[in-house]
Amino acid sequence: MPEGHTLHRLALTLDRAFAGTRPRASSPQGRFVDGAALIDGRLLERAEAWGKHLFLVFEGDVILNIHLGLIGVLDVTGYEGVVPAPVGAVRLRLVGERHVADLRGATVVEIVTPEEMDATLARLGPDPLRAGTESNEPERALARMARTGRTFAETLMDQSVIAGVGNLYRCEVLFRHRVDPFRPAKEIRPATFLRIWDDLVDLLAIGVAFGQIITMEHQLEEAREILRGLDESASDAYRHHRLTLVDWQGRDEAEAGGRPAYERSGPFPREYAVYQRNGEACYTCGSRIRTRVVAGRNLFWCGRCQRRR
DNA sequence: GTTTAATGGGTAT
DNA sequence: TACCCCTTAAACT
Structure with a gap:
């Protein structure tokens, strides 16, 4: 999906x-x-x-x-x-x-x-999976954010601000950077947004490689390890159009004997920090994960870790 | 068996 | 904000 x-x-x-x-x-x-x-x-x-x-x-x-x-x-x-x-x-x-x-x-x-x-x-904003190519720079998204009265969580779902991010990456990336989802987009510091953008470039590329959304740090480390093992130059090889595709057993698709490249789910168990964890304890601080509909989708966040600073 | 929710998004009110 | 479209599978009764 x-x-x-x-x-x-x-x-x-x-x-x-x-x-x-x-x-x-x-x-x-x-x-x-x-x-x-x-x-x-x-x-x-x-x-x-x-x-x-x-x-x-x-x-x-x-x-x-x-x-x-x-x-x-x-x-x-x-x-x-x-x-x-x-x-x-x-x-x-x-x-x-x-x-x-x-x-x-x-x-x-x-x-x-x-x-x-x-x-x-x-009509599309910059796409992190095309970072570094024509007009796909994060500054375009920042410019849009500076002109809106909406919350950051709302703009992250707006494809004309940033293209390719959906509800799951939204929830998880907000948590990864400990950002309050309800903070007005224009108040997000550019340096903070650029860190989030760089993170999305990495997260989405790993998502392409494995065919699943991976946002937990221990899984990301394992994923990067697999990619390094498949290709010495993976750090930039899995960006842009030279993405490595990994099959459901963690093998490079190209080396897996012509097996189908696309699988519905990848090798990692579904595990997220906040997504669909309403009422459960935050892995970081123990307080209960909360949920509310924002931009028509269920947003999940930790009210303590992501409190406005 | 029926209802609901799901990683979206457009259009009407 | 509400409702609509698309389809499937898990969660209900």
């Missing part, structure tokens, strides 16, 4: 599975029949992610735009021999020589023009 790391991992996975080929497209569920017909057998040039938006660019300026929304899933799996039958409400299926991609539950599945794609991108 989808925050920015999911879409970037999918873009890389789809690129490896289908770019340069002409996958067959269909809509087993029947709700994307016309769109599927437009891309069926068409050459896929590349797959790209920006924030939580995914684009499959086919030849002839035909672009498939996918947004998974809250519950959408895009499964990419490998097969040999017979193509497996679709299970459930598969709105779009792509079939290649050795891979099948099944899309379910997405809020946006549509064919767009390059101009429409550009218009979508123009």
Whole structure:
């Protein structure tokens, strides 16, 4: 399920599975029949992610735009021999020589023009997974934050301020930096925000590599250790477009014998500092984790560790 | 068997 | 702020 790391991992996975080929497209569920017909057998040039938006660019300026929304899933799996039958409400299926991609539950599945794609991108704030590239600098987010009366927790969910961060990364990164979620965004010190940005660049990249959100320090240390073992230059290799993909057993996907790169869950058990821990004791100070709906989603935070200073 | 919640986001009120 | 869309699985009765 989808925050920015999911879409970037999918873009890389789809690129490896289908770019340069002409996958067959269909809509087993029947709700994307016309769109599927437009891309069926068409050459896929590349797959790209920006924030939580995914684009499959086919030849002839035909672009498939996918947004998974809250519950959408895009499964990419490998097969040999017979193509497996679709299970459930598969709105779009792509079939290649050795891979099948099944899309379910997405809020946006549509064919767009390059101009429409550009218009979508123009509405997005900087994406930490594209840090260091054109107009993806944190200063742009800071400028937006300085002009709003909203709380920091609200702006972290606003894709036009910062692209790719969702509710889980929001809760956890606020805790990691001991920031009061209800502090007005304009009062956050730039140095504090830049530290948070750098942390998000690291956290999201690790999320891409493992296909899961990892925010607990002991798990992060293990994750970084695995990445170092896979690639001596991992410290910058897992940034930008040279991200290492690790399968569910912690193996480098490329070295795992062509096994499917994308798995629904990674090798680490789900464990978070505050997310969905309402009423439980904070691991740091012991006080009870609290929750409240902020920007339409359940925010979780420690009222003591994240008290305004 | 039915209800609810889930890592989103758009539109109406 | 409310309600809508998308789908599935876990948590209820």
